[in-house]
Amino acid sequence: MKKAGNLNKGGDIPICCNSCGKSLKVENGILKEDAFEATKEWGYFSKRDMEIHHFNLCEECYDKMIGSFIIPVEVRKKLEAL
Numbered sequence: 001m002k003k004a005g006n007l008n009k010g011g012d013i014p015i016c017c018n019s020c021g022k023s024l025k026v027e028n029g030i031l032k033e034d035a036f037e038a039t040k041e042w043g044y045f046s047k048r049d050m051e052i053h054h055f056n057l058c059e060e061c062y063d064k065m066i067g068s069f070i071i072p073v074e075v076r077k078k079l080e081a082l
């Protein structure tokens with residue numbers, strides 16, 4: 001389970017997939033549907049220095065995104081569920 005982010009503490013404010021706008025299930029601030037969450041703090045060597053970007057993608061949109069990669073994502077299997 002993942003925390004849904006600081007803005008949603010205690011609330012049931014839906015988190016949306018940034019790509020398709022579908023809302024992801026949140027109960028008590030906990031994301032109940034697995035989704036791809038990305039946070040990137042851009043640094044000095046980028047044009048976005050000092051910016052923090054964050055977005056969520058539902059599993060479908062994640063599949064579409066990685067489907068457009070020339071080099072596939074590295075996939076490792078977990079030996080045991082945590």
Ligand SMILES: [Zn+2]
Pocket residue numbers: 017018019020021022057058059060061062
């Ligand atoms: Zn989506």
